[in-house]
Amino acid sequence: MKTIAHLSDLHFGRTDAKVVTALLADLHRHKPDLVIISGDLTQRARSHQFAEARVFLSRLPAPVLVVPGNHDLSPLYRPLARLFQPRAKFHLNLPGHDPMPVWQDDHLVAVGLDSTRSLRWKSGALKSAHLEHLEQTLAHTPHGAARLVFLHHPPSTAKSGHPYEVLVDHGIDLVLTGHVHNAHVELISGIHGHSLVLVQASTACSTRLREDANGYCLIRLDAGHMEVGVQGWGGESFHPVRHHWFEKRAGIWRVAPHPSSLMHY
Numbered sequence: 001m002k003t004i005a006h007l008s009d010l011h012f013g014r015t016d017a018k019v020v021t022a023l024l025a026d027l028h029r030h031k032p033d034l035v036i037i038s039g040d041l042t043q044r045a046r047s048h049q050f051a052e053a054r055v056f057l058s059r060l061p062a063p064v065l066v067v068p069g070n071h072d073l074s075p076l077y078r079p080l081a082r083l084f085q086p087r088a089k090f091h092l093n094l095p096g097h098d099p100m101p102v103w104q105d106d107h108l109v110a111v112g113l114d115s116t117r118s119l120r121w122k123s124g125a126l127k128s129a130h131l132e133h134l135e136q137t138l139a140h141t142p143h144g145a146a147r148l149v150f151l152h153h154p155p156s157t158a159k160s161g162h163p164y165e166v167l168v169d170h171g172i173d174l175v176l177t178g179h180v181h182n183a184h185v186e187l188i189s190g191i192h193g194h195s196l197v198l199v200q201a202s203t204a205c206s207t208r209l210r211e212d213a214n215g216y217c218l219i220r221l222d223a224g225h226m227e228v229g230v231q232g233w234g235g236e237s238f239h240p241v242r243h244h245w246f247e248k249r250a251g252i253w254r255v256a257p258h259p260s261s262l263m264h265y
């Protein structure tokens, strides 16, 4: 069983230093196998903001995968860069971080999709090219491995491209998103009876709060069991806010009222 820490919307340039320190401490305490960050690492894609993000990434206790968010593209007040080189700062400042990263071992395949669009700042899009990349990657997935996709924009904001439910029909077990700064966990069904779990994280450490406190998610999963724990900021430290459990029966994810006996604590 893998433990994944899902962080989103760090927004370096608008962070609370006390929250950043506590977040790193909480991550070191929980020792995830993998850290996934679903975009908006910076506030305005400035070099010094990416430098702060880079330091944060270097202090994480596990390998980290990131995708860009809309705030990581060149800003609107630099229209030429925004149109012609929107991800230049991301590439320059996060060397070694592919904006469509893939993690694969015998138990898990995680595929990052870059949902940002220069002209669709708020909604993002999931395009045919994303699905082709996903299909090519999944073609080499070990049988029985859990399948995870992460991207910045959640289904509720999508206004173009493919509906995100199409990911259900690609056999995806878990989708991780951010962007709306509000933690939300939901079972999503596809048209052919399959299902996946959507996990949307709040902003991990920025002062750009909306309806939710700072938080992140701790996910434990294998091919048939999943626990999603929401960790929230309490003023001094992060603490568990709520848990959701899911089980996969006959190939379909369902809500489980209690943790499975297979989940050892």
Ligand SMILES: [Fe+2]
Binding pocket: 009, 011, 040, 069, 071, 179, 180, 181
């Ligand atoms: Fe954000």
Ligand SMILES: [Fe+2]
Binding pocket: 040, 069, 070, 071, 152, 178, 179, 180
């Ligand atoms: Fe965003």
